[in-house]
Amino acid sequence: MSRFWSKLAHGLKPYVPGEQPSITNLVKLNTNENPYPPSPKVLAAMAGAMDADLRLYPDPSCGALRQSLADYVGLQKDQVFVGNGSDEVLAHAFQALLKQDEPLIFPEITYGFYPVFVDLFGINHRAVPLAPDLSILVSDYAGNNGGVILPNPNAPTGCLLPLQQIRELLLANPDRVVVIDEAYIDFGGESAVALVPEFDNLLVVQTFSKSRSLAGLRVGMAFGQAHLIAGLERVKNSFNPYPLSREALAGAQAAVEDVDYFNMPCQAIIERRQQLSQQLLELGFSMTDSKANFVFVEHERLAAAEIAAALRERGVIVRHLTSHPSTVNRLRISIGSESECEALVAALREII
Numbered sequence: 010m011s012r013f014w015s016k017l018a019h020g021l022k023p024y025v026p027g028e029q030p031s032i033t034n035l036v037k038l039n040t041n042e043n044p045y046p047p048s049p050k051v052l053a054a055m056a057g058a059m060d061a062d063l064r065l066y067p068d069p070s071c072g073a074l075r076q077s078l079a080d081y082v083g084l085q086k087d088q089v090f091v092g093n094g095s096d097e098v099l100a101h102a103f104q105a106l107l108k109q110d111e112p113l114i115f116p117e118i119t120y121g122f123y124p125v126f127v128d129l130f131g132i133n134h135r136a137v138p139l140a141p142d143l144s145i146l147v148s149d150y151a152g153n154n155g156g157v158i159l160p161n162p163n164a165p166t167g168c169l170l171p172l173q174q175i176r177e178l179l180l181a182n183p184d185r186v187v188v189i190d191e192a193y194i195d196f197g198g199e200s201a202v203a204l205v206p207e208f209d210n211l212l213v214v215q216t217f218s219k220s221r222s223l224a225g226l227r228v229g230m231a232f233g234q235a236h237l238i239a240g241l242e243r244v245k246n247s248f249n250p251y252p253l254s255r256e257a258l259a260g261a262q263a264a265v266e267d268v269d270y271f272n273m274p275c276q277a278i279i280e281r282r283q284q285l286s287q288q289l290l291e292l293g294f295s296m297t298d299s300k301a302n303f304v305f306v307e308h309e310r311l312a313a314a315e316i317a318a319a320l321r322e323r324g325v326i327v328r329h330l331t332s333h334p335s336t337v338n339r340l341r342i343s344i345g346s347e348s349e350c351e352a353l354v355a356a357l358r359e360i361i
């Protein structure tokens with residue numbers, strides 16, 4: 010607290026990111042990072058961008074990266090937006106598209122940044138409860154609202170909506186923007202990007218952080234019709250016209266273009282999610298049907314806080330999100346490498 014803070018700064022409840030510990034030999038399964046390294050072509054492209062041209066500002070339009078992304082998904086460059094992590098892209102979407110007179114609606118249990126953004130930007134909003142099995146009922150997202158945002162798969166539940174239900178959501182809200190946050194879509198879901206040409210109210214947000222192993226690079230993107238992208242550009246150019254560095258632009262473009270590299274890590278994580286879920290079931294856990302790179306589990310006997318603390322003593326960190334009573338006894342565990350998952354299961358066997 011400081012008497013110099015603005016009223017705004019006083020009133021904020023900032024997002025608390027998962028711990029990034031300084032001790033290096035921990036098994037880190039708390040922030041959904043990818044256990045595989047990024048494509049070697051990413052590192053080479055970034056090294057190539059580290060030259061005397063760093064004295065120059067990067068391309069403010071991020072044109073080459075947007076063109077590569079457009080080619081990759083089959084859209085036009087003016088239907089693609091990029092930003093400094095998808096968190097920044099989301100922030101622009103909240104300001105440019107989701108701040109309306111009627112309440113913005115999003116799931117009651119969802120990505121923890123949404124409630125933070127609505128407070129920061131003063132956005133009228135309403136949280137919609139999940140079904141008892143923690144899934145999203147799209148029929149709850151209709152009627153009078155100022156816009157809809159939800160992750161698909163949802164976080165931290167991992168529950169996936171099939172594309173047909175995203176379509177129903179779009180049809181139910183023809184006069185409002187629907188933002189689908191696809192941070193985890195590459196781990197078993199079907200992207201709504203294919204619906205962009207058909208729906209003028211759809212914005213799909215994705216990130217390089219999870220499936221492309223580039224959380225440290227800070228690059229995210231959005232796909233939508235040109236009029237929506239132009240709205241995001243207006244906010245971006247009123248805030249920071251150079252959100253991506255020269256290295257980030259080069260690295261992200263190389264990642265998109267290395268199509269062959271992309272599939273193996275995603276497939277391996279999907280298979281390991283399956284194996285780990287089976288092992289956790291045998292240890293007395295139940296879980297949602299996650300289609301993300303994490304599982305969301307609850308133990309039949311032991312409390313989540315107790316398990317998290319015992320894991321931590323054994324050098325394994327997982328995420329215990331305490332924000333909602335109906336999920337307070339659950340843990341979100343990222344799918345790590347094979348040896349990390351083995352260490353997790355070994356530690357759990359001791360604890361249980």
Ligand SMILES: *Cc1c(COP(=O)(O)O)cnc(C)c1O
Nearest residue numbers: 094095096120160192216218229
């Ligand atoms: C991880 C995550 C993001 C943020 O990703 P960055 O691109 O790293 O900012 C956005 N939405 C959801 C649901 C996430 O889990």
